[in-house]
Amino acid sequence: MDLAQALLEGNRRALAQALTLVETGGSQARILLGALFAHTGRAHIVGVTGAPGAGKSTLVAALAAHWRRAGRTVGIIAVDPTSPFTRGAILGDRIRMQALSGDPGVFIRSMASRGRLGGIARATGDAIAVLDAAGFDVVLVETVGAGQGEVEIAAAAHTTIVIEIPGAGDDIQAIKAGILEIADLLVVNKADRNGAEQTVRQLRTMLSLADRPADGWTPPVLTAVATRGEGIEAIAAAAEQHLVYLRESGRFTGREQERAARELRLILQETALERVRALVPTSEWDALVAQIVARTLDPYAAANQLLDRALSH
Amino acid sequence: MDRPIRVLIAKPGLDGHDRGAKVIARALRDAGMEVIYTGIQQTPQMIVEAALQEDVDVIGLSILSGAHMTLLPRVMELLRHHGMHDVLVVAGGIISDEDARILKEQHGIAEVYGPGASTHEIVRFIQERCRTRN
Ligand code: B12
Ligand SMILES: Nc1nc2c(ncn2[C@@H]2O[C@H](COP(=O)(O)OP(=O)(O)OP(=O)(O)O)[C@@H](O)[C@H]2O)c(=O)[nH]1
Numbered sequence: 535m536d537l538a539q540a541l542l543e544g545n546r547r548a549l550a551q552a553l554t555l556v557e558t559g560g561s562q563a564r565i566l567l568g569a570l571f572a573h574t575g576r577a578h579i580v581g582v583t584g585a586p587g588a589g590k591s592t593l594v595a596a597l598a599a600h601w602r603r604a605g606r607t608v609g610i611i612a613v614d615p616t617s618p619f620t621r622g623a624i625l626g627d628r629i630r631m632q633a634l635s636g637d638p639g640v641f642i643r644s645m646a647s648r649g650r651l652g653g654i655a656r657a658t659g660d661a662i663a664v665l666d667a668a669g670f671d672v673v674l675v676e677t678v679g680a681g682q683g684e685v686e687i688a689a690a691a692h693t694t695i696v697i698e699i700p701g702a703g704d705d706i707q708a709i710k711a712g713i714l715e716i717a718d719l720l721v722v723n724k725a726d727r728n729g730a731e732q733t734v735r736q737l738r739t740m741l742s743l744a745d746r747p748a749d750g751w752t753p754p755v756l757t758a759v760a761t762r763g764e765g766i767e768a769i770a771a772a773a774e775q776h777l778v779y780l781r782e783s784g785r786f787t788g789r790e791q792e793r794a795a796r797e798l799r800l801i802l803q804e805t806a807l808e809r810v811r812a813l814v815p816t817s818e819w820d821a822l823v824a825q826i827v828a829r830t831l832d833p834y835a836a837a838n839q840l841l842d843r844a845l846s847h
Numbered sequence: 848m849d850r851p852i853r854v855l856i857a858k859p860g861l862d863g864h865d866r867g868a869k870v871i872a873r874a875l876r877d878a879g880m881e882v883i884y885t886g887i888q889q890t891p892q893m894i895v896e897a898a899l900q901e902d903v904d905v906i907g908l909s910i911l912s913g914a915h916m917t918l919l920p921r922v923m924e925l926l927r928h929h930g931m932h933d934v935l936v937v938a939g940g941i942i943s944d945e946d947a948r949i950l951k952e953q954h955g956i957a958e959v960y961g962p963g964a965s966t967h968e969i970v971r972f973i974q975e976r977c978r979t980r981n
């Protein structure tokens with residue numbers, strides 16, 4: 535069976551298997567992604583990030599339900615951390631997405647970070663491409679809840695939603711520096727709790743001070759009670775507006791270029807490494823490693839030596 | 848194959864006893880598996896749908912409510928309906944020996960574990976049975 539063909543025809547099992555394949559990586563995965571590439575570029579890719587327990591999964595589910603009511607199909611990727619000690623993971627984001635079950639217009643996939651620290655997995659970009667090719671109108675990506683450092687999502691998504699909760703006020707200054715720069719939309723979730731208004735004010739102040747490019751988009755700060763579906767419509771509308779803004783300002787092409795360049799870099803790294811490894815016998819590789827350990831050869835020279843050989847091959 | 852084993856742990860029916868499911872989920876994670884936990888109150892349809900989307904190698908069903916003889920065969924039936932013959936299904940909870948025998952012999956559940964079952968043994972069983980997957 536041709537996996538790409540089956541996936542494009544709407545076979546959900548094939549889609550699930552394709553996601554496993556790109557997660558595993560390797561040459562088969564690259565062949566699949568190559569075949570799907572012509573069908574990508576249609577989905578609105580929306581990233582959702584924020585501290586652990588901020589309500590990312592609940593908000594993702596509510597947004598998905600909203601877009602489904604509007605007649606749009608939704609693919610979801612939910613990333614949770616891999617244990618650095620055991621390589622295992624517990625992926626629990628689906629617990630909050632039960633209401634979407636049974637809807638053929640929704641596809642949810644959990645993904646372990648597998649050692650990546652940027653809030654998404656190595657293969658998250660590829661998984662987005664697979665869901666995009668499968669025809670989902672919106673692809674929602676929930677990052678690992680780490681509170682900082684998950685800036686990689688901004689490079690993978692068109693629109694990045696950052697979730698805060700009331701009362702994070704005191705440490706907000708310290709933590710949020712990087713995160714504010716990547717937010718296209720800020721949501722103060724759990725607005726049923728005290729202090730939401732104050733957090734909104736603080737965020738607005740910080741945004742006005744933040745070192746953002748003057749590109750004509752000021753991230754709106756919105757409130758939500760994700761568990762009750764409150765504020766969801768406004769968030770969805772703002773996300774859609776952001777996409778319109780990206781298109782009309784020409785920033786969309788800019789972001790696509792950044793994305794394409796980043797992707798090309800990653801693919802080249804991976805492919806080059808694989809080709810070199812295939813060319814060099816293990817014994818020779820081991821000998822080089824031994825020389826580096828013995829400090830008779832530096833790793834930079836070793837890498838160059840291998841590359842020169844592969845290129846002249 | 849060095850791809851981690853993916854497991855769905857689910858609780859079918861209206862059963863709220865979730866300690867066993869969580870113990871198993873943690874034990875499998877600690878053994879290096881990727882465990883998707885979907886929480887309580889799952890219908891057989893929801894379980895099979897999640898297993899399909901997540902492309903899991905294993906489904907672990909935890910049930911202490913007494914409704915296993917209706918819910919577990921239904922899960923197996925839906926799996927066959929979707930052509931998911933290659934998914935390993937194990938179960939645990941309050942299930943009599945006689946019911947366990949029927950679930951294994953007539954419905955294709957690979958193994959059934961009761962109170963006090965050793966998590967090491969469960970881990971070993973799953974690893975053993977997944978060794979030959981593609
Ligand atoms: C703790 C407990 C509760 C707690 C549950 C807390 C919670 N969040 O889990 C509370 C107090 C809430 C509770 C409530 C009820 N309970 Co209660 N409860 C128990 C009790 C004492 C222990 C269960 C437990 O947590 N064990 C510890 C865990 C780690 O063990 P385990 O679940 O058996 O899991 C092990 C194995 O079974 C196996 N396993 C389990 N799942 C899986 C899954 C996989 C994939 C694998 C491989 C293995 C596996 O591996 C685990 C590790 O060894 C049992 C009696 C007993 N001794 O089992 C009764 C028991 C399960 N409860 C019972 C009943 C009747 C109820 C209530 C209906 C009582 C009532 N009338 O209100 C309610 C129903 C609640 C609900 N919503 O479903 C009955 C069930 C009878 C039946 N099925 O025929 C039992 C058997 C007591 C009895 N003897 O009557 N209960
Ligand atoms: N009071 C209140 N609770 C909420 C709200 N939104 C989510 N929660 C609760 O907050 C808890 C965490 O929600 P999740 O959606 O799982 O949060 P998360 O950010 O996805 O968590 P991780 O993925 O573990 O980082 C759950 O108990 C939710 O029910 C809200 O608006 N108000």
Ligand SMILES: [Mg+2]
Pocket residue numbers: 590591592626627676
């Ligand atoms: Mg979550």
